Each structure stands twice: as structure tokens, then as C-alpha cells.
Amino acid sequence: MLVDAVEVRRSPRARRWRLEVPWGEPVRLTVPRRMSSAEIERVLARKRAWIEEQRRRQVPRLGLEGMAVSQSEARIGVRELVSMLAEEEVEPLGVAYQRIRVGDQRTLWGSCSRSGTLSFNWRLVLAPLEVLDYVVVHELCHLRVPNHSYGFWSLVELRRPRWRELRAWLCEHGPELLAFRASE
Ligand SMILES: [Zn+2]
Structure with missing residues (x-):
């Protein structure tokens, strides 16, 4: 050094x-x-x-620091992507949600409330689409199974057989995404 x-x-x-x-x-x-x-x-x-x-x-770098992303644009983008992905999944999963929220969570990628509100972190806009898709499917599966039991992961596996890989990506790069500062 x-x-x-x-x-x-x-x-x-x-x-x-x-x-x-x-x-x-x-x-x-x-x-x-x-x-x-x-x-x-x-x-x-x-x-x-x-x-x-x-x-x-500190894990391999994604080079995000060069990206100019404003939080308001990112929120709109994430909301659109999440809505689109969720629409495709509600039927096969047999679930219904109330609304989608996009927030500035410090550590969480997504969450699912009892009342059916799905919340997602705007920083998911920085992740590959497949990873965002996994987070959406993960939260939708919680509408059927609220915990992380074997039954929950079986359901995730049914819908996204590559979930382990996608979750691993998030574990590896998540801290870098969370550290990202928007350009506004
Ligand atoms: Zn979960």
C-alpha cells in the first residue's frame, strides 16, 4: 500500500x-x-x-462509482420493473398483493407485509435484472409462506430453479450496492 x-x-x-x-x-x-x-x-x-x-x-467491484443514477429515476425504474415481473408471477403462484412500495432501506432488498404490501429497495436497479426478478419472486412467495421454511424455498425453487446463484450474487455484491450513493 x-x-x-x-x-x-x-x-x-x-x-x-x-x-x-x-x-x-x-x-x-x-x-x-x-x-x-x-x-x-x-x-x-x-x-x-x-x-x-x-x-x-471487500468483494469484487462492480464499478458502480462511475454511474450517475438519481434516486427518483431509480425508484421509477424499479417500480416499473417490479410491477411487470410481479404481474407475470401472481397467477402461477396463485397470490395477490395490495401494492408495491419502493424505498431507501438500509439493509433490506425486499419485504412483504401481512397486509400484502411488497417493498423493494431502489438500489436493486443496480443489480442484474435476474437478481431483481429473484427478489420479486422471493417476496411474492412470502404471500404463500411467510417464513423461510423448507416449504418456502421449495416454492422459490419451483419458480426460479437458479435462486441459489442469484441469492449468492446478492450476498456477494449487496454491500457494494447498499453503499452506492445516488447522484442527487
Ligand atoms: Zn424472505
């Missing part, structure tokens, strides 16, 4: 240094204003293995 790959920020309010390894961004070291360059380099040298370990845990 070279020192120039690190963004050093001097902060008048920082009382001690703080090191962050944010998703898809340079390593960020915030230091008190008077901290010397030699001290900064010592901190970075000492934390080098830790920084590398943090980076290793």
Missing part, C-alpha cells in the same frame, strides 16, 4: 487519527491538524496489514 493511495485529511476537530477503508474509495486517514508527515507515515506503515485485510474482505 503506497502512501499516495491514501487520502489524508487534516481536521481541526480531530483529536486523534482515524483510519477508514471505505467501499470503492481510497483509504482515508483523518488526522489532527498538527500531526507531522513522519507520524502519518508511521501510522500508515503500522496499519498496512490491517488496511490490506480490510480490502481483501
Whole structure:
């Protein structure tokens, strides 16, 4: 890890240094204003293995940072896609939903309320369509089986035999999607 790959920020309010390894961004070291360059380099040298370990845990990058996506556009897009996909699935599944909501959930991709409201994360617009489709089918299946029992997964499997792969994609890339900041 070279020192120039690190963004050093001097902060008048920082009382001690703080090191962050944010998703898809340079390593960020915030230091008190008077901290010397030699001290900064010592901190970075000492934390080098830790920084590398943090980076290793971050999964392959999708390159989303170059994308200009506004949240309002994304919400409209997700709502349209979800409605279209859900329309195709309600009949084979024998279910009915009340409405579709698109939200800015921190950690969830989708949810299904008892009253039949299906909620989806607008960041799904960043995922492959197949993955979005899996999330829609997953939530629709909850209208039949509200838990994650064997019966639930059998139903998902019936409708989307590749669900394991799609769920794995979401596990792997989900954190990057969740960290994505819209352009507005
Ligand atoms: Zn579920």
C-alpha cells in the first residue's frame, strides 16, 4: 500500500487519527491538524496489514462509482420493473398483493407485509435484472409462506430453479450496492 493511495485529511476537530477503508474509495486517514508527515507515515506503515485485510474482505467491484443514477429515476425504474415481473408471477403462484412500495432501506432488498404490501429497495436497479426478478419472486412467495421454511424455498425453487446463484450474487455484491450513493 503506497502512501499516495491514501487520502489524508487534516481536521481541526480531530483529536486523534482515524483510519477508514471505505467501499470503492481510497483509504482515508483523518488526522489532527498538527500531526507531522513522519507520524502519518508511521501510522500508515503500522496499519498496512490491517488496511490490506480490510480490502481483501471487500468483494469484487462492480464499478458502480462511475454511474450517475438519481434516486427518483431509480425508484421509477424499479417500480416499473417490479410491477411487470410481479404481474407475470401472481397467477402461477396463485397470490395477490395490495401494492408495491419502493424505498431507501438500509439493509433490506425486499419485504412483504401481512397486509400484502411488497417493498423493494431502489438500489436493486443496480443489480442484474435476474437478481431483481429473484427478489420479486422471493417476496411474492412470502404471500404463500411467510417464513423461510423448507416449504418456502421449495416454492422459490419451483419458480426460479437458479435462486441459489442469484441469492449468492446478492450476498456477494449487496454491500457494494447498499453503499452506492445516488447522484442527487
Ligand atoms: Zn424472505
